[in-house]
Amino acid sequence: MAVASALRPDVDTAIADNAVSIRHFTRRFGESTVLRNLNLDIAPGEFVALLGHSGSGKSTLLRALAGLDPVDEGQIQRPKNVSVVFQEHRLLPWKSVRDNVTLGLDGKEWDQQAGTILQEVGLGHRTEAWPLTLSGGEAQRAALARALIREPQLLMLDEPFAALDALTRLRMQKLVLDLWKKHNCAVLLVTHDVDEALALADRALVLERGEIRTEVEIPMARPRRHADPAFEALRERLLGALGVSV
Amino acid sequence: MVELVMNLFPARASMRPTGLRFGGFLSLCRRYLSVIVLLVLWQIGAQAGLIPTRLLASPIQILETAWSLTLDKTLPQNLLVSLGRAAAGLALGIGIGVVLALIAGLSRLGEDLVDAPMQMARTLPALALVPLFILWFGIGELPKILLVALGVKFPVYLNLYKGIRGIDPKLLELAKTLGLSRWKTIRDIVIPGALPDLLVGIRFAVGISWLMLVVAEQVNAESGIGHMMMDAEDFLRTDIILVGLAVYAVLGLLSDQLVRLAEGRLLVWRGRRLPNGGTR
Numbered sequence: 001m002a003v004a005s006a007l008r009p010d011v012d013t014a015i016a017d018n019a020v021s022i023r024h025f026t027r028r029f030g031e032s033t034v035l036r037n038l039n040l041d042i043a044p045g046e047f048v049a050l051l052g053h054s055g056s057g058k059s060t061l062l063r064a065l066a067g068l069d070p071v072d073e074g075q076i077q078r079p080k081n082v083s084v085v086f087q088e089h090r091l092l093p094w095k096s097v098r099d100n101v102t103l104g105l106d107g108k109e110w111d112q113q114a115g116t117i118l119q120e121v122g123l124g125h126r127t128e129a130w131p132l133t134l135s136g137g138e139a140q141r142a143a144l145a146r147a148l149i150r151e152p153q154l155l156m157l158d159e160p161f162a163a164l165d166a167l168t169r170l171r172m173q174k175l176v177l178d179l180w181k182k183h184n185c186a187v188l189l190v191t192h193d194v195d196e197a198l199a200l201a202d203r204a205l206v207l208e209r210g211e212i213r214t215e216v217e218i219p220m221a222r223p224r225r226h227a228d229p230a231f232e233a234l235r236e237r238l239l240g241a242l243g244v245s246v
Numbered sequence: 247m248v249e250l251v252m253n254l255f256p257a258r259a260s261m262r263p264t265g266l267r268f269g270g271f272l273s274l275c276r277r278y279l280s281v282i283v284l285l286v287l288w289q290i291g292a293q294a295g296l297i298p299t300r301l302l303a304s305p306i307q308i309l310e311t312a313w314s315l316t317l318d319k320t321l322p323q324n325l326l327v328s329l330g331r332a333a334a335g336l337a338l339g340i341g342i343g344v345v346l347a348l349i350a351g352l353s354r355l356g357e358d359l360v361d362a363p364m365q366m367a368r369t370l371p372a373l374a375l376v377p378l379f380i381l382w383f384g385i386g387e388l389p390k391i392l393l394v395a396l397g398v399k400f401p402v403y404l405n406l407y408k409g410i411r412g413i414d415p416k417l418l419e420l421a422k423t424l425g426l427s428r429w430k431t432i433r434d435i436v437i438p439g440a441l442p443d444l445l446v447g448i449r450f451a452v453g454i455s456w457l458m459l460v461v462a463e464q465v466n467a468e469s470g471i472g473h474m475m476m477d478a479e480d481f482l483r484t485d486i487i488l489v490g491l492a493v494y495a496v497l498g499l500l501s502d503q504l505v506r507l508a509e510g511r512l513l514v515w516r517g518r519r520l521p522n523g524g525t526r
């Protein structure tokens with residue numbers, strides 16, 4: 001480590017105190033370069049929202065961070081404990097909600113832990129239910145519980161509420177905020193909803209043509225109201241970055 | 247929610263026993279009405295001399311024969327022999343099919359080694375191998391059991407292999423993000439995910455096992471239902487032959503029901519909730 005930092009001081013001082021450090025990351029699919037020379041830091045416990053057009057490479061970035069894709073060009077430093085919640089819940093239909101949450105974790109004590117976490121996400125009454133009998137929002141909450149039981153230092157959410165109705169989405173946003181405060185992990189939330197980003201995140205990033213082109217700090221205190229006029233300027237900047245004129 | 251699940255599996259939902267409700271009883275009667283009418287017409291035709299009973303025994307005659315065959319133990323003994331062969335062949339065939347499907351489904355090398363020969367071999371009509379099997383294994387129990395196993399292993403292999411390969415890649419990705427070991431991935435995701443297909447394969451297999459057994463027992467055997475029927479042919483006892491047919495039919499139906507029962511048990515997650523699951 002000491003040698004490396006002597007060689008690349010800029011890289012390693014950053015890596016030392018960040019939950020996530022991405023340096024010069026490039027991802028290509030054949031001829032097309034989806035992510036180009038991308039740099040990103042996320043502090044421990046920071047809530048970051050990632051915006052961008054469809055096809056801009058948000059999921060690609062997240063998959064690399066999750067260790068699902070190889071990192072060929074550049075460096076990615078991430079905590080050991082990361083959890084992902086995908087757009088679809090990805091629950092195993094043949095396991096009860098509780099067994100889904102404890103998937104891969106052996107030992108009785110986890111069952112109890114699962115009960116506690118399911119309680120937290122408001123699914124305490126459905127721990128023994130089959131996933132096929134859950135509503136969309138409930139299934140997504142079970143997926144959240146499965147992600148949180150591992151006490152991740154980084155929680156990645158890839159448009160987790162996109163398939164939910166507006167009302168449920170608002171409720172889930174509040175839930176995520178509560179859980180984030182409680183578990184104190186860094187969060188990377190991929191979303192296409194500017195208002196969602198403004199309501200939840202400390203910082204919003206816009207991914208465009210393979211790079212993070214816009215970065216907006218959102219310093220307002222939580223809980224935030226969507227209609228808060230303080231958001232107007234930030235919203236305009238983000239929408240502008242996304243190419244939507246207001 | 248229940249409605250949604252039933253819509254997803256309309257066939258299963260309608261197959262579910264409706265209990266003793268009157269509507270259910272009525273529809274049961276309707277289902278079997280034509281069968282009963284046919285049997286009655288058959289009996290009347292036989293009694294009126296329209297159907298020569300030497301060629302086709304009447305239903306009542308068949309029942310009487312079945313009863314006397316049961317009393318003199320011919321039927322139970324032969325039935326037991328046939329059941330034993332079917333069970334042994336099924337167990338062997340299912341075992342081989344499952345092992346081959348796991349090999350082919352879980353590794354690329356296994357796929358190359360196993361799948362191509364299996365796909366080629368399955369186009370061979372298994373029954374065409376009867377003469378060869380007699381030459382190779384003689385006329386004891388072995389060729390019969392092997393013949394059943396041979397027929398059985400194909401539907402088991404094909405369906406399970408398809409099931410394993412058809413596992414949702416998103417679930418495998420999930421296993422990766424959760425850091426599941428290969429063994430746990432197989433145990434918790436691949437096997438349960440392919441189980442519905444395996445059970446379909448076993449249902450086909452059970453049907454095939456009887457078919458193979460009929461042929462094996464009629465070509466060469468000293469015992470078994472098929473042998474009993476061939477014996478009866480020498481004495482023009484159509485009633486015994488028909489008893490044999492009826493026994494095969496009942497066995498086929500029963501074994502199919504058994505597999506369905508197992509399906510219902512093993513695949514509860516598809517339709518119902520756990521007994522102590524929450525309510526909605």
Ligand SMILES: Nc1ncnc2c1ncn2[C@@H]1O[C@H](COP(=O)(O)OP(=O)(O)OP(=O)(O)O)[C@@H](O)[C@H]1O
Pocket residue numbers: 029034052053054055056057058059060061192
């Ligand atoms: N495995 C792959 N092979 C080839 N191209 C891919 C692959 N995965 C992603 N891509 C391409 O990379 C680009 C970025 O995809 P990605 O899924 O990251 O977009 P996204 O920002 O998540 O979009 P959305 O908001 O629609 O989910 C797309 O043009 C996509 O076609």
Ligand SMILES: [Mg+2]
Pocket residue numbers: 058059060158
């Ligand atoms: Mg995406």
